[in-house]
Amino acid sequence: MNDNKIFSAIKRGFEINGLMAVNTPAAGRALHELLNNR
Numbered sequence: 001m002n003d004n005k006i007f008s009a010i011k012r013g014f015e016i017n018g019l020m021a022v023n024t025p026a027a028g029r030a031l032h033e034l035l036n037n038r
Contacts, residue, residue: 003035006034006035006038007031010031
């Protein structure tokens with residue numbers, strides 16, 4: 001699975017949960033850490 005698919009899946013998860021928090025700096029940092037740790 002490539003990073004774009006992972007990002008899309010996570011973003012979709014945020015949207016489904018109604019958080020829309022993926023656009024915040026903290027969420028972006030967490031996303032990068034998660035992707036870098038794979």
